[in-house]
Amino acid sequence: MHIYILKRLGLAVLVALAVSMIAFLLLRLSGDPAIAIAGEGATQADIVLVRQTYGFDRPLPVQYAEWLGRTLRGDLGESIYFKTPAAPLILSKLQTTMVLGLLALAFALLISVPLGVLAALYRNSWIDRFCLGLAVVGQALPNFFFALLLIMLFSISLRWLPVSGSDSWQHFIMPTVALGYYAAPAFMRLIRAGMIEVLDADYIRTARAKGLPASAVIFKHALRNAVVPVVALTAVQLGYLLGGSVVIETIFALDGLGYLAYQSITFKDFPVMQSIVLLLSVIYVVLTLASDVANAWLDPRIRVA
Protein backbone atom coordinates (compact mmCIF):
# COMPACT_ATOMS: atom_id res chain seq x y z
CA MET A 1 0.00 0.00 0.00
CA HIS A 2 2.78 2.45 0.95
CA ILE A 3 4.73 1.69 -2.21
CA TYR A 4 1.60 2.14 -4.27
CA ILE A 5 0.88 5.53 -2.68
CA LEU A 6 4.51 6.65 -3.11
CA LYS A 7 4.47 5.70 -6.79
CA ARG A 8 1.22 7.56 -7.37
CA LEU A 9 2.57 10.57 -5.49
CA GLY A 10 5.70 10.64 -7.62
CA LEU A 11 3.62 10.52 -10.78
CA ALA A 12 1.39 13.32 -9.47
CA VAL A 13 4.43 15.54 -8.86
CA LEU A 14 5.72 14.85 -12.39
CA VAL A 15 2.32 15.66 -13.90
CA ALA A 16 2.10 18.87 -11.87
CA LEU A 17 5.56 19.87 -13.13
CA ALA A 18 4.56 19.20 -16.75
CA VAL A 19 1.36 21.18 -16.26
CA SER A 20 3.31 24.10 -14.81
CA MET A 21 5.58 24.08 -17.85
CA ILE A 22 2.58 24.19 -20.19
CA ALA A 23 0.89 26.93 -18.17
CA PHE A 24 4.14 28.90 -18.37
CA LEU A 25 4.62 28.38 -22.10
CA LEU A 26 0.95 29.03 -22.87
CA LEU A 27 1.43 32.76 -22.43
CA ARG A 28 4.45 32.84 -24.71
CA LEU A 29 2.18 31.64 -27.53
CA SER A 30 1.02 35.12 -28.32
CA GLY A 31 4.58 36.04 -29.24
CA ASP A 32 5.95 38.89 -27.17
CA PRO A 33 3.99 39.31 -23.92
CA ALA A 34 5.62 42.71 -23.39
CA ILE A 35 3.73 44.13 -26.37
CA ALA A 36 0.44 42.80 -25.02
CA ILE A 37 1.06 44.12 -21.52
CA ALA A 38 2.19 47.54 -22.73
CA GLY A 39 -1.15 47.76 -24.52
CA GLU A 40 -2.21 49.50 -27.69
CA GLY A 41 -0.48 52.72 -28.63
CA ALA A 42 2.61 51.94 -26.57
CA THR A 43 5.88 53.29 -27.86
CA GLN A 44 8.96 51.15 -28.49
CA ALA A 45 10.51 52.58 -25.30
CA ASP A 46 7.46 51.51 -23.25
CA ILE A 47 7.73 47.98 -24.60
CA VAL A 48 11.44 47.78 -23.80
CA LEU A 49 10.70 49.06 -20.29
CA VAL A 50 7.96 46.45 -19.76
CA ARG A 51 10.26 43.76 -21.09
CA GLN A 52 12.95 44.69 -18.58
CA THR A 53 10.55 45.14 -15.64
CA TYR A 54 8.97 41.71 -16.17
CA GLY A 55 12.26 40.09 -17.13
CA PHE A 56 11.07 38.89 -20.56
CA ASP A 57 14.52 39.62 -22.04
CA ARG A 58 16.15 36.63 -20.32
CA PRO A 59 16.34 33.04 -21.66
CA LEU A 60 13.10 31.01 -21.30
CA PRO A 61 14.45 28.28 -18.97
CA VAL A 62 15.73 30.96 -16.59
CA GLN A 63 12.37 32.71 -16.65
CA TYR A 64 10.59 29.41 -16.03
CA ALA A 65 12.81 28.40 -13.11
CA GLU A 66 12.40 31.80 -11.53
CA TRP A 67 8.61 31.79 -12.09
CA LEU A 68 8.29 28.26 -10.65
CA GLY A 69 10.33 29.23 -7.60
CA ARG A 70 8.15 32.25 -6.94
CA THR A 71 4.96 30.25 -7.55
CA LEU A 72 6.02 27.54 -5.08
CA ARG A 73 6.61 30.24 -2.47
CA GLY A 74 3.05 31.45 -3.08
CA ASP A 75 3.99 34.56 -5.03
CA LEU A 76 1.84 34.54 -8.17
CA GLY A 77 2.87 37.98 -9.36
CA GLU A 78 0.66 41.01 -9.64
CA SER A 79 -2.64 41.28 -11.50
CA ILE A 80 -2.21 43.63 -14.45
CA TYR A 81 -5.87 44.59 -14.46
CA PHE A 82 -6.74 44.73 -10.76
CA LYS A 83 -3.27 46.05 -9.76
CA THR A 84 -3.22 43.81 -6.68
CA PRO A 85 -1.14 40.71 -5.85
CA ALA A 86 -2.64 37.75 -7.73
CA ALA A 87 -2.40 35.12 -4.97
CA PRO A 88 -4.79 36.74 -2.43
CA LEU A 89 -7.12 37.72 -5.29
CA ILE A 90 -7.35 34.14 -6.53
CA LEU A 91 -7.66 32.63 -3.06
CA SER A 92 -10.50 35.00 -2.18
CA LYS A 93 -12.50 33.64 -5.14
CA LEU A 94 -11.58 29.98 -4.65
CA GLN A 95 -14.14 29.37 -1.91
CA THR A 96 -17.12 30.39 -4.04
CA THR A 97 -16.04 28.08 -6.86
CA MET A 98 -15.33 25.13 -4.55
CA VAL A 99 -18.78 25.58 -2.96
CA LEU A 100 -20.38 25.76 -6.41
CA GLY A 101 -18.41 22.71 -7.62
CA LEU A 102 -19.37 20.60 -4.60
CA LEU A 103 -23.02 21.69 -4.75
CA ALA A 104 -23.13 20.83 -8.46
CA LEU A 105 -21.54 17.45 -7.74
CA ALA A 106 -24.07 16.78 -4.97
CA PHE A 107 -26.89 17.77 -7.32
CA ALA A 108 -25.58 15.47 -10.05
CA LEU A 109 -25.35 12.53 -7.61
CA LEU A 110 -28.77 13.33 -6.18
CA ILE A 111 -30.42 12.78 -9.56
CA SER A 112 -28.12 10.11 -10.98
CA VAL A 113 -28.00 7.62 -8.07
CA PRO A 114 -31.77 7.02 -7.77
CA LEU A 115 -32.23 7.02 -11.56
CA GLY A 116 -29.26 4.70 -12.09
CA VAL A 117 -30.50 2.25 -9.44
CA LEU A 118 -34.06 2.34 -10.79
CA ALA A 119 -32.87 1.79 -14.37
CA ALA A 120 -30.79 -1.20 -13.26
CA LEU A 121 -33.59 -2.74 -11.18
CA TYR A 122 -36.08 -2.45 -14.02
CA ARG A 123 -33.64 -3.21 -16.81
CA ASN A 124 -35.07 -2.93 -20.36
CA SER A 125 -38.43 -1.73 -19.03
CA TRP A 126 -39.93 1.66 -19.89
CA ILE A 127 -38.32 3.09 -16.71
CA ASP A 128 -34.89 2.06 -17.96
CA ARG A 129 -35.53 3.48 -21.41
CA PHE A 130 -36.89 6.70 -19.89
CA CYS A 131 -33.75 7.13 -17.76
CA LEU A 132 -31.39 6.44 -20.67
CA GLY A 133 -33.41 8.79 -22.88
CA LEU A 134 -33.14 11.48 -20.22
CA ALA A 135 -29.37 10.99 -20.19
CA VAL A 136 -29.07 11.42 -23.98
CA VAL A 137 -31.27 14.53 -23.93
CA GLY A 138 -29.39 15.95 -20.95
CA GLN A 139 -26.06 15.51 -22.68
CA ALA A 140 -27.35 17.26 -25.81
CA LEU A 141 -28.37 20.43 -23.97
CA PRO A 142 -25.50 22.97 -23.99
CA ASN A 143 -24.96 24.20 -20.42
CA PHE A 144 -24.91 27.89 -21.32
CA PHE A 145 -28.22 27.52 -23.19
CA PHE A 146 -29.73 25.59 -20.27
CA ALA A 147 -28.54 28.36 -17.92
CA LEU A 148 -30.34 30.97 -20.05
CA LEU A 149 -33.51 28.82 -20.05
CA LEU A 150 -33.36 28.67 -16.24
CA ILE A 151 -32.96 32.45 -16.02
CA MET A 152 -35.88 32.91 -18.38
CA LEU A 153 -38.13 30.62 -16.34
CA PHE A 154 -37.17 31.26 -12.71
CA SER A 155 -35.97 34.86 -12.82
CA ILE A 156 -38.00 36.51 -15.53
CA SER A 157 -41.28 34.59 -15.73
CA LEU A 158 -41.70 33.37 -12.14
CA ARG A 159 -39.47 35.97 -10.44
CA TRP A 160 -38.38 33.41 -7.84
CA LEU A 161 -34.61 33.66 -8.14
CA PRO A 162 -32.10 36.48 -8.68
CA VAL A 163 -30.55 36.68 -12.18
CA SER A 164 -26.97 37.32 -11.17
CA GLY A 165 -24.63 38.02 -8.30
CA SER A 166 -23.34 35.97 -5.38
CA ASP A 167 -24.69 37.63 -2.23
CA SER A 168 -27.02 34.95 -0.90
CA TRP A 169 -27.67 31.21 -1.10
CA GLN A 170 -30.44 31.86 -3.63
CA HIS A 171 -27.75 33.05 -6.05
CA PHE A 172 -26.25 29.56 -6.02
CA ILE A 173 -29.38 27.60 -6.96
CA MET A 174 -29.45 28.14 -10.72
CA PRO A 175 -25.65 27.92 -11.19
CA THR A 176 -25.66 24.64 -9.25
CA VAL A 177 -28.38 23.14 -11.44
CA ALA A 178 -26.90 24.52 -14.69
CA LEU A 179 -23.45 23.16 -13.85
CA GLY A 180 -24.48 19.90 -12.16
CA TYR A 181 -27.03 18.46 -14.59
CA TYR A 182 -24.35 17.93 -17.21
CA ALA A 183 -22.39 15.54 -14.99
CA ALA A 184 -25.47 13.47 -14.13
CA PRO A 185 -25.74 11.30 -17.29
CA ALA A 186 -22.19 9.94 -16.91
CA PHE A 187 -22.83 9.04 -13.26
CA MET A 188 -26.19 7.51 -14.08
CA ARG A 189 -24.79 5.22 -16.79
CA LEU A 190 -21.94 4.11 -14.54
CA ILE A 191 -24.23 3.39 -11.58
CA ARG A 192 -26.68 1.55 -13.83
CA ALA A 193 -23.93 -0.58 -15.38
CA GLY A 194 -22.37 -1.24 -11.97
CA MET A 195 -25.68 -2.21 -10.40
CA ILE A 196 -26.56 -4.55 -13.26
CA GLU A 197 -23.21 -6.29 -12.93
CA VAL A 198 -23.47 -6.55 -9.15
CA LEU A 199 -27.10 -7.70 -9.15
CA ASP A 200 -26.09 -10.74 -11.20
CA ALA A 201 -23.36 -11.69 -8.74
CA ASP A 202 -23.56 -14.83 -6.60
CA TYR A 203 -23.47 -13.03 -3.26
CA ILE A 204 -26.60 -11.08 -4.16
CA ARG A 205 -28.37 -14.34 -5.00
CA THR A 206 -27.18 -15.67 -1.63
CA ALA A 207 -28.42 -12.57 0.16
CA ARG A 208 -31.78 -12.93 -1.53
CA ALA A 209 -31.94 -16.63 -0.81
CA LYS A 210 -31.25 -15.92 2.87
CA GLY A 211 -34.54 -14.05 2.80
CA LEU A 212 -33.11 -10.56 3.35
CA PRO A 213 -35.58 -7.80 2.52
CA ALA A 214 -35.16 -6.34 -0.97
CA SER A 215 -34.15 -2.92 0.34
CA ALA A 216 -31.30 -4.42 2.38
CA VAL A 217 -30.09 -6.39 -0.64
CA ILE A 218 -30.18 -3.36 -2.90
CA PHE A 219 -28.70 -0.73 -0.61
CA LYS A 220 -26.46 -2.70 1.76
CA HIS A 221 -25.09 -5.30 -0.61
CA ALA A 222 -25.47 -4.15 -4.20
CA LEU A 223 -25.15 -0.35 -4.19
CA ARG A 224 -22.11 -0.43 -1.92
CA ASN A 225 -20.19 -2.48 -4.43
CA ALA A 226 -21.55 -0.66 -7.45
CA VAL A 227 -20.25 2.73 -6.26
CA VAL A 228 -16.55 1.77 -6.33
CA PRO A 229 -16.02 2.99 -9.93
CA VAL A 230 -18.10 6.06 -9.11
CA VAL A 231 -15.36 7.26 -6.73
CA ALA A 232 -12.87 7.51 -9.61
CA LEU A 233 -15.41 9.28 -11.81
CA THR A 234 -16.21 11.74 -9.01
CA ALA A 235 -12.69 13.15 -9.06
CA VAL A 236 -12.72 13.44 -12.86
CA GLN A 237 -16.17 15.04 -12.90
CA LEU A 238 -15.28 17.52 -10.16
CA GLY A 239 -12.36 18.58 -12.37
CA TYR A 240 -14.74 19.09 -15.32
CA LEU A 241 -17.14 21.00 -13.09
CA LEU A 242 -14.38 23.39 -11.99
CA GLY A 243 -13.54 23.98 -15.68
CA GLY A 244 -17.23 24.40 -16.55
CA SER A 245 -17.54 27.01 -13.82
CA VAL A 246 -15.86 29.45 -16.23
CA VAL A 247 -18.96 29.45 -18.45
CA ILE A 248 -21.59 29.18 -15.72
CA GLU A 249 -20.10 31.76 -13.32
CA THR A 250 -19.73 34.20 -16.21
CA ILE A 251 -23.41 33.87 -17.14
CA PHE A 252 -24.63 34.34 -13.56
CA ALA A 253 -21.88 36.87 -12.67
CA LEU A 254 -21.11 34.61 -9.70
CA ASP A 255 -17.99 36.07 -8.14
CA GLY A 256 -15.76 32.98 -8.16
CA LEU A 257 -12.63 31.66 -9.79
CA GLY A 258 -14.36 30.87 -13.08
CA TYR A 259 -15.62 34.42 -13.47
CA LEU A 260 -12.19 35.74 -12.51
CA ALA A 261 -10.67 33.43 -15.15
CA TYR A 262 -13.01 34.84 -17.79
CA GLN A 263 -12.21 38.41 -16.75
CA SER A 264 -8.47 37.77 -16.75
CA ILE A 265 -8.73 36.22 -20.23
CA THR A 266 -10.70 39.11 -21.71
CA PHE A 267 -8.46 41.72 -20.04
CA LYS A 268 -5.28 39.83 -21.02
CA ASP A 269 -4.32 39.68 -17.35
CA PHE A 270 -1.52 37.14 -17.84
CA PRO A 271 -0.35 36.43 -14.26
CA VAL A 272 -3.92 35.78 -13.07
CA MET A 273 -4.83 33.70 -16.15
CA GLN A 274 -1.69 31.58 -15.80
CA SER A 275 -2.18 31.06 -12.07
CA ILE A 276 -5.80 29.94 -12.45
CA VAL A 277 -4.91 27.41 -15.19
CA LEU A 278 -2.15 26.09 -12.91
CA LEU A 279 -4.33 26.05 -9.79
CA LEU A 280 -7.26 24.22 -11.42
CA SER A 281 -4.88 21.66 -12.95
CA VAL A 282 -3.14 21.05 -9.63
CA ILE A 283 -6.52 20.67 -7.90
CA TYR A 284 -7.42 18.04 -10.52
CA VAL A 285 -4.10 16.21 -9.98
CA VAL A 286 -4.68 16.18 -6.21
CA LEU A 287 -8.29 14.99 -6.65
CA THR A 288 -7.34 12.09 -8.91
CA LEU A 289 -4.51 11.17 -6.55
CA ALA A 290 -6.97 11.14 -3.65
CA SER A 291 -9.45 9.03 -5.60
CA ASP A 292 -6.72 6.55 -6.57
CA VAL A 293 -5.73 6.13 -2.93
CA ALA A 294 -9.39 5.85 -1.91
CA ASN A 295 -9.95 3.20 -4.59
CA ALA A 296 -6.90 1.24 -3.53
CA TRP A 297 -8.24 1.30 -0.01
CA LEU A 298 -11.70 0.14 -1.16
CA ASP A 299 -10.41 -2.51 -3.53
CA PRO A 300 -7.12 -4.18 -2.47
CA ARG A 301 -6.67 -5.72 -5.93
CA ILE A 302 -5.78 -2.30 -7.36
CA ARG A 303 -2.78 -1.87 -5.03
CA VAL A 304 -0.63 -4.38 -6.86
CA ALA A 305 -1.16 -2.76 -10.26
Add this chain to the structure above:
Amino acid sequence: MGPLPQAASELPVLLPAARGWWPRIWRNKAVTVGGGLLLLMVLIALLAPWLSPHDPYAQDLTQRTVPPVWYEAGSWLHPMGTDPLGRDYLSRLFYGARISLLIGLSVALISGLIGTTMGMLAGYFGGKADLIVSFLVTVRLSMPVILVALATVALIGGSLWVVIMVLGLLKWDRFAVVMRSATQQVRSLDYVAAAQAAGASTKRVLLGEVLPNVLPHLIVVATLEAASAILLEAALSFLGLGVQPPLPSWGLMISEAKVYMFFSFWLIAIPGSALALLIFAINLTGDGLRDLLAPEGRA
Protein backbone atom coordinates in the same frame (compact mmCIF):
# COMPACT_ATOMS: atom_id res chain seq x y z
CA MET B 1 -3.83 9.52 -11.85
CA GLY B 2 -4.25 7.20 -14.70
CA PRO B 3 -7.88 6.19 -14.82
CA LEU B 4 -6.85 4.60 -18.12
CA PRO B 5 -8.35 1.17 -18.54
CA GLN B 6 -5.52 -1.13 -17.53
CA ALA B 7 -6.72 -4.34 -19.02
CA ALA B 8 -7.81 -4.85 -22.57
CA SER B 9 -10.83 -6.68 -21.17
CA GLU B 10 -12.44 -3.34 -20.32
CA LEU B 11 -13.31 -2.91 -23.94
CA PRO B 12 -16.02 -5.12 -25.32
CA VAL B 13 -14.97 -7.76 -27.82
CA LEU B 14 -16.17 -6.76 -31.26
CA LEU B 15 -18.31 -9.04 -33.28
CA PRO B 16 -16.74 -10.30 -36.47
CA ALA B 17 -17.99 -8.34 -39.45
CA ALA B 18 -21.02 -10.51 -39.81
CA ARG B 19 -23.30 -10.81 -42.79
CA GLY B 20 -26.51 -8.85 -42.71
CA TRP B 21 -25.30 -5.51 -41.35
CA TRP B 22 -28.14 -3.57 -42.93
CA PRO B 23 -31.01 -5.33 -41.18
CA ARG B 24 -29.25 -4.83 -37.84
CA ILE B 25 -28.71 -1.15 -38.54
CA TRP B 26 -32.35 -0.77 -39.53
CA ARG B 27 -33.50 -2.45 -36.35
CA ASN B 28 -31.34 -0.17 -34.19
CA LYS B 29 -33.64 2.77 -33.52
CA ALA B 30 -30.89 4.99 -32.09
CA VAL B 31 -28.85 4.75 -35.28
CA THR B 32 -31.79 5.17 -37.66
CA VAL B 33 -33.37 8.10 -35.79
CA GLY B 34 -30.07 9.79 -34.85
CA GLY B 35 -28.46 9.07 -38.21
CA GLY B 36 -31.56 10.26 -40.08
CA LEU B 37 -31.61 13.54 -38.18
CA LEU B 38 -27.88 13.97 -38.67
CA LEU B 39 -28.18 13.27 -42.40
CA LEU B 40 -30.94 15.87 -42.64
CA MET B 41 -28.74 18.47 -40.94
CA VAL B 42 -25.76 17.62 -43.15
CA LEU B 43 -27.99 18.07 -46.20
CA ILE B 44 -29.21 21.44 -44.89
CA ALA B 45 -25.61 22.51 -44.33
CA LEU B 46 -24.51 21.41 -47.80
CA LEU B 47 -27.52 22.93 -49.54
CA ALA B 48 -27.59 26.11 -47.41
CA PRO B 49 -27.03 28.47 -50.39
CA TRP B 50 -30.03 27.00 -52.22
CA LEU B 51 -32.32 26.49 -49.21
CA SER B 52 -31.80 29.89 -47.59
CA PRO B 53 -34.50 32.41 -48.44
CA HIS B 54 -32.11 35.36 -47.94
CA ASP B 55 -28.42 36.25 -47.78
CA PRO B 56 -27.38 35.39 -44.17
CA TYR B 57 -25.20 38.52 -43.99
CA ALA B 58 -27.59 41.00 -45.63
CA GLN B 59 -28.84 43.57 -43.10
CA ASP B 60 -32.22 45.16 -43.58
CA LEU B 61 -32.61 47.91 -41.03
CA THR B 62 -36.30 48.29 -41.80
CA GLN B 63 -36.87 44.66 -40.79
CA ARG B 64 -35.16 44.45 -37.38
CA THR B 65 -36.17 41.79 -34.82
CA VAL B 66 -39.17 40.60 -36.78
CA PRO B 67 -40.62 37.66 -34.80
CA PRO B 68 -40.98 34.18 -36.36
CA VAL B 69 -44.04 33.31 -38.39
CA TRP B 70 -45.91 31.64 -35.49
CA TYR B 71 -46.09 35.01 -33.68
CA GLU B 72 -48.83 37.44 -34.63
CA ALA B 73 -46.39 40.01 -35.98
CA GLY B 74 -44.46 37.38 -37.96
CA SER B 75 -44.61 36.82 -41.69
CA TRP B 76 -43.62 34.12 -44.19
CA LEU B 77 -41.09 36.54 -45.64
CA HIS B 78 -38.87 35.64 -42.64
CA PRO B 79 -40.17 32.28 -41.32
CA MET B 80 -37.81 32.32 -38.30
CA GLY B 81 -37.84 36.12 -38.00
CA THR B 82 -34.85 38.45 -38.22
CA ASP B 83 -32.12 39.38 -35.74
CA PRO B 84 -31.63 42.90 -34.31
CA LEU B 85 -29.57 43.81 -37.39
CA GLY B 86 -32.38 42.74 -39.69
CA ARG B 87 -30.65 39.58 -40.97
CA ASP B 88 -32.89 36.63 -41.86
CA TYR B 89 -32.70 34.16 -38.96
CA LEU B 90 -33.55 31.01 -40.94
CA SER B 91 -30.74 31.69 -43.43
CA ARG B 92 -28.30 32.29 -40.58
CA LEU B 93 -29.47 29.07 -38.95
CA PHE B 94 -28.83 27.09 -42.17
CA TYR B 95 -25.37 28.60 -42.63
CA GLY B 96 -24.66 28.06 -38.92
CA ALA B 97 -25.09 24.31 -39.45
CA ARG B 98 -22.09 24.50 -41.82
CA ILE B 99 -19.89 26.00 -39.10
CA SER B 100 -20.91 23.47 -36.44
CA LEU B 101 -20.47 20.49 -38.75
CA LEU B 102 -17.16 21.81 -40.09
CA ILE B 103 -15.90 22.22 -36.51
CA GLY B 104 -17.05 18.73 -35.51
CA LEU B 105 -15.53 17.06 -38.56
CA SER B 106 -12.20 18.91 -38.58
CA VAL B 107 -11.61 18.63 -34.84
CA ALA B 108 -12.43 14.91 -34.90
CA LEU B 109 -10.02 14.48 -37.84
CA ILE B 110 -7.11 16.37 -36.26
CA SER B 111 -7.50 15.04 -32.72
CA GLY B 112 -8.33 11.58 -34.10
CA LEU B 113 -5.09 11.51 -36.08
CA ILE B 114 -3.02 12.56 -33.06
CA GLY B 115 -4.83 10.38 -30.53
CA THR B 116 -5.00 7.28 -32.72
CA THR B 117 -1.29 7.45 -33.54
CA MET B 118 -0.41 7.81 -29.86
CA GLY B 119 -2.84 5.16 -28.71
CA MET B 120 -1.83 2.58 -31.32
CA LEU B 121 1.89 3.08 -30.66
CA ALA B 122 1.33 2.76 -26.90
CA GLY B 123 -0.90 -0.28 -27.24
CA TYR B 124 1.28 -2.07 -29.79
CA PHE B 125 4.74 -1.47 -28.33
CA GLY B 126 3.84 -1.25 -24.64
CA GLY B 127 6.78 -0.59 -22.31
CA LYS B 128 8.34 2.87 -22.61
CA ALA B 129 6.03 4.01 -25.42
CA ASP B 130 3.05 3.10 -23.25
CA LEU B 131 4.49 4.95 -20.24
CA ILE B 132 5.13 8.11 -22.27
CA VAL B 133 1.70 8.14 -23.91
CA SER B 134 -0.08 7.43 -20.61
CA PHE B 135 1.85 10.28 -19.00
CA LEU B 136 0.93 12.69 -21.81
CA VAL B 137 -2.73 11.69 -21.55
CA THR B 138 -2.67 12.24 -17.79
CA VAL B 139 -1.09 15.68 -18.19
CA ARG B 140 -3.61 16.60 -20.86
CA LEU B 141 -6.54 15.45 -18.70
CA SER B 142 -5.29 17.55 -15.80
CA MET B 143 -5.77 20.79 -17.71
CA PRO B 144 -9.35 22.04 -18.10
CA VAL B 145 -10.04 22.11 -21.88
CA ILE B 146 -12.40 25.06 -21.84
CA LEU B 147 -10.02 27.26 -19.84
CA VAL B 148 -6.93 26.42 -21.91
CA ALA B 149 -8.93 26.85 -25.15
CA LEU B 150 -10.31 30.22 -23.99
CA ALA B 151 -6.86 31.47 -22.99
CA THR B 152 -5.22 30.26 -26.21
CA VAL B 153 -7.91 31.73 -28.47
CA ALA B 154 -7.73 35.02 -26.54
CA LEU B 155 -3.95 35.14 -27.01
CA ILE B 156 -3.84 34.19 -30.69
CA GLY B 157 -7.07 35.92 -31.69
CA GLY B 158 -10.37 34.22 -32.44
CA SER B 159 -11.26 32.84 -35.86
CA LEU B 160 -12.85 29.68 -37.20
CA TRP B 161 -9.48 28.12 -38.06
CA VAL B 162 -7.88 29.04 -34.74
CA VAL B 163 -10.78 27.40 -32.89
CA ILE B 164 -10.47 24.25 -35.02
CA MET B 165 -6.70 24.02 -34.48
CA VAL B 166 -6.88 24.71 -30.75
CA LEU B 167 -9.64 22.16 -30.13
CA GLY B 168 -7.97 19.64 -32.46
CA LEU B 169 -4.72 19.90 -30.52
CA LEU B 170 -6.53 19.59 -27.17
CA LYS B 171 -9.09 16.85 -27.66
CA TRP B 172 -7.01 13.78 -28.56
CA ASP B 173 -7.11 12.25 -25.09
CA ARG B 174 -10.11 9.94 -25.47
CA PHE B 175 -8.88 8.72 -28.88
CA ALA B 176 -5.53 7.83 -27.29
CA VAL B 177 -7.13 6.04 -24.33
CA VAL B 178 -9.57 3.97 -26.39
CA MET B 179 -7.16 3.18 -29.24
CA ARG B 180 -4.53 2.07 -26.72
CA SER B 181 -6.89 -0.45 -25.14
CA ALA B 182 -8.27 -1.61 -28.48
CA THR B 183 -4.76 -2.12 -29.89
CA GLN B 184 -3.65 -4.04 -26.78
CA GLN B 185 -6.60 -6.31 -27.32
CA VAL B 186 -5.96 -6.89 -31.04
CA ARG B 187 -2.17 -7.18 -30.72
CA SER B 188 -2.29 -10.64 -29.15
CA LEU B 189 -4.66 -12.09 -31.75
CA ASP B 190 -3.55 -14.76 -34.20
CA TYR B 191 -3.77 -12.76 -37.41
CA VAL B 192 -1.40 -10.13 -36.05
CA ALA B 193 1.06 -12.84 -35.03
CA ALA B 194 0.65 -14.39 -38.47
CA ALA B 195 1.40 -11.08 -40.20
CA GLN B 196 4.45 -10.60 -37.99
CA ALA B 197 5.63 -14.14 -38.73
CA ALA B 198 5.14 -13.54 -42.44
CA GLY B 199 7.68 -10.75 -42.12
CA ALA B 200 5.38 -7.79 -42.48
CA SER B 201 6.90 -4.47 -41.37
CA THR B 202 5.62 -2.84 -38.19
CA LYS B 203 4.03 -0.11 -40.26
CA ARG B 204 2.26 -2.69 -42.38
CA VAL B 205 1.04 -4.65 -39.34
CA LEU B 206 -0.25 -1.47 -37.67
CA LEU B 207 -1.96 -0.01 -40.72
CA GLY B 208 -2.96 -3.24 -42.47
CA GLU B 209 -3.91 -5.54 -39.60
CA VAL B 210 -4.47 -3.54 -36.42
CA LEU B 211 -6.13 -0.37 -37.73
CA PRO B 212 -8.96 -2.06 -39.66
CA ASN B 213 -9.82 -4.09 -36.57
CA VAL B 214 -9.92 -1.17 -34.15
CA LEU B 215 -11.80 1.00 -36.66
CA PRO B 216 -15.27 0.47 -35.11
CA HIS B 217 -14.02 1.86 -31.78
CA LEU B 218 -12.42 4.75 -33.65
CA ILE B 219 -15.69 5.62 -35.38
CA VAL B 220 -17.64 5.61 -32.11
CA VAL B 221 -15.10 7.84 -30.33
CA ALA B 222 -14.90 10.18 -33.34
CA THR B 223 -18.69 10.60 -33.34
CA LEU B 224 -18.88 11.48 -29.66
CA GLU B 225 -15.81 13.72 -29.81
CA ALA B 226 -17.26 15.63 -32.78
CA ALA B 227 -20.34 16.40 -30.66
CA SER B 228 -18.20 17.54 -27.78
CA ALA B 229 -16.12 19.78 -30.09
CA ILE B 230 -19.28 21.40 -31.48
CA LEU B 231 -20.46 22.14 -27.93
CA LEU B 232 -17.07 23.60 -27.02
CA GLU B 233 -17.01 25.87 -30.08
CA ALA B 234 -20.51 27.08 -29.22
CA ALA B 235 -19.43 27.81 -25.64
CA LEU B 236 -16.28 29.63 -26.81
CA SER B 237 -18.24 31.68 -29.34
CA PHE B 238 -20.92 32.35 -26.71
CA LEU B 239 -18.23 33.85 -24.45
CA GLY B 240 -17.00 35.96 -27.39
CA LEU B 241 -13.72 34.07 -27.71
CA GLY B 242 -14.44 31.76 -30.59
CA VAL B 243 -15.75 32.32 -34.08
CA GLN B 244 -16.05 36.05 -34.73
CA PRO B 245 -18.98 38.06 -36.15
CA PRO B 246 -20.52 38.28 -38.65
CA LEU B 247 -20.18 34.47 -39.07
CA PRO B 248 -23.48 32.79 -38.09
CA SER B 249 -22.12 30.36 -35.47
CA TRP B 250 -25.04 29.15 -33.33
CA GLY B 251 -23.14 29.88 -30.11
CA LEU B 252 -22.41 33.38 -31.37
CA MET B 253 -26.06 33.89 -32.35
CA ILE B 254 -27.11 33.04 -28.77
CA SER B 255 -24.45 35.39 -27.45
CA GLU B 256 -25.57 38.27 -29.68
CA ALA B 257 -29.22 37.71 -28.72
CA LYS B 258 -28.55 37.49 -24.96
CA VAL B 259 -29.33 41.16 -24.29
CA TYR B 260 -32.64 40.87 -26.12
CA MET B 261 -33.78 37.68 -24.42
CA PHE B 262 -36.19 39.45 -22.04
CA PHE B 263 -38.31 40.70 -24.93
CA SER B 264 -37.48 38.33 -27.79
CA PHE B 265 -36.80 34.98 -26.20
CA TRP B 266 -37.04 33.16 -29.54
CA LEU B 267 -33.75 34.84 -30.55
CA ILE B 268 -31.88 32.48 -28.21
CA ALA B 269 -34.39 29.63 -28.24
CA ILE B 270 -34.04 28.97 -32.00
CA PRO B 271 -30.22 28.61 -32.29
CA GLY B 272 -30.13 26.92 -28.87
CA SER B 273 -32.63 24.28 -29.98
CA ALA B 274 -30.79 23.76 -33.26
CA LEU B 275 -27.57 23.16 -31.34
CA ALA B 276 -29.26 20.76 -28.90
CA LEU B 277 -30.89 18.88 -31.79
CA LEU B 278 -27.58 18.46 -33.64
CA ILE B 279 -25.76 17.22 -30.51
CA PHE B 280 -28.69 14.92 -29.75
CA ALA B 281 -28.55 13.46 -33.28
CA ILE B 282 -24.77 12.88 -33.16
CA ASN B 283 -24.77 11.39 -29.64
CA LEU B 284 -27.70 9.13 -30.45
CA THR B 285 -25.88 7.88 -33.56
CA GLY B 286 -22.68 7.33 -31.56
CA ASP B 287 -24.43 5.48 -28.72
CA GLY B 288 -26.36 3.38 -31.22
CA LEU B 289 -23.21 2.52 -33.18
CA ARG B 290 -21.51 1.45 -29.97
CA ASP B 291 -24.39 -0.90 -29.15
CA LEU B 292 -24.40 -2.19 -32.70
CA LEU B 293 -20.65 -2.78 -32.95
CA ALA B 294 -20.16 -4.04 -29.42
CA PRO B 295 -23.39 -5.48 -28.03
CA GLU B 296 -21.70 -6.81 -24.90
CA GLY B 297 -20.75 -3.28 -23.98
CA ARG B 298 -24.32 -2.41 -23.17
CA ALA B 299 -24.33 -4.16 -19.81
